[in-house]
Amino acid sequence: MSSYNGRLIRLDLTNRRSRVEGIPERRMKEYLGGRGVGVSYLYDELKPGVEPLSADNKVILMMGPLGATQAMSVSRMALVTKSPMTGAIAKSVMGGNFGAYLKFAGYDGIIVEGEADKPVYVHIDKDGIKILDAAGLWGLDTQQTHEKLRQMHGKATQVACIGPAGERLVRYALLISNLRCGGRTGVGTVLGAKKLKAFAVNSAGPLSLYDAEGFRKVNKEVIEGLKTSPGRIRMSDFGTSYLTLGFEKVGIFPVKNFQEGHLEGVEKISEEALVSIKTKNDGCYGCMTKCGQVRKVSGGSYDGATSEGPDYETIWSLGGNLANTDKDSLIAADSLCDRLGLDTVSAGNSIGFAYELYQRGIITKKDTDGLELNWGDHAAMMKLLEKIGNREGFGQLLGEGTKRAAAKIGKGAEDYAIQVKGLELPAYEPRAVKGYGLVLATSNIGASHMYGRPRDELSGKKDRLTEVDKGKDIAQAEISQATQDSVIQCSFGPVTGFSPQQRSDLLVAATGFKEFADPAYIEKVGERTLCLERCFNVREGFDRKDDTLPKRMRTEPLKDAGPATGQVFKNLDGLLDEFYDALGYTRQGIPSEAKLKELGLGGVVKDVKKYSK
């Protein structure tokens, strides 16, 4: 009896076949689940140099050992592939219900291979796994796809699907389940290239546990503590929207494509403003917090628009980043992105990039299908989102992401493409919070906000502006994130509520694996996963030269950003040295042979030597 099913589904779309195979116990013990297991399969099975949008790429969906149990905020699913944005490893974590029901159906994950000759979807239930024709679904938005699959397979069907953006190969397309999304590195794009529209699962619990009574006892303690946790209650009341005002005050919230740090009228998109149109909470399976804020617009040009958001990242990407303080437009834009299956962070960045090029005269109305692009103009933003999601006109170019778009535009446009390794920056100004800058520079998946969170720096407990003695903390933050993504627990600290020891106790009670009893063993899984991701990237030609920040952060003093005004990121090199030293990597950013062996990765030493020459 174990919370691991120990089985995954392997889909061969080229030949329209599926098979069920066991997950070796060794792999579960070394990588736990989710991101760790997903990355280990991708490393083992993907040859270096595979084109991300070819049939040779794979997409891995993987649950964790606590998923579908009654523990809080752990029923999330990792998505792993090679990214069409960066050419590097891609990892993302998606919430919702789909993953829990996949576990109830008897599987811990799915590996998608090959490419269908025409659109298909996958249906999983007690009668087996079927790859079915999706002609009637192709072209539908994500909401319509959910509705149609529920009409076909029953109201209780759990769905994860791509939208028009994924079908049309917008490079930053997502996978969407209900209103939760995952895959900001282009997982939806890879699925679109494979012509896989959706997964649908019908199943019922419960899941077996190794020691159900022991699990219940620890879980009860955790839940009792969570009931009155102020941090958890704040997440439930406001979601991440409560971050906006505090971060704007200290210059962390970037404005006008990272040109400055103050947003006039920011209070119009604060948590208080947004909570005034909240209708209910929503969220992931097995979470008492349900941080999703369902909000509805009444009256005005966006009358009736409803979305489960926007969260802090989207308040920024389609709000502050565009100098847009119209909260109704944020609801409408968030909803539109969800329906199109579009990542709001890269979409907002791509639009901000276009607005700045327009401001500087690098592009004109002739390039933008006649649209004027002025800061704060949300009507133009809505038009651009439609164009991007449907790959029409100027939207085709913006749907490539800022790095590729800048290369096509030329005329110095690359200076305004705010990205690392091809992935656009999230809502954190590196010049105002230097440790976060180091995360964005070193993240193996590009500039993601989900790759390590320097909590003490963000809260102000540690100095945000110094550029020394941060490498060790950031190495630890990245290890902790990798551990959380492998367990898989929600990244919002206060919502899971368990200490490292309680987490270990839950893992042992759920799985029966005694190794998990030691919290240090669990953290080692995170370090191993992080290191293997780096090895994946080394095989693809990545090294220190790719661990960088946009030129703007390294050369332009930050304007109008409270205590961060005038800041430039000067000592990235010094911080990189500290970071590599802390992780046992060479000064080229490559894991050393000794570190690989210490982590039990001796088998990849040969690869690393071969590709790092």
Ligand code: SF4
């Ligand atoms: S806090 Fe939000 S994101 Fe985290 S598990 Fe709960 S609903 Fe999902």
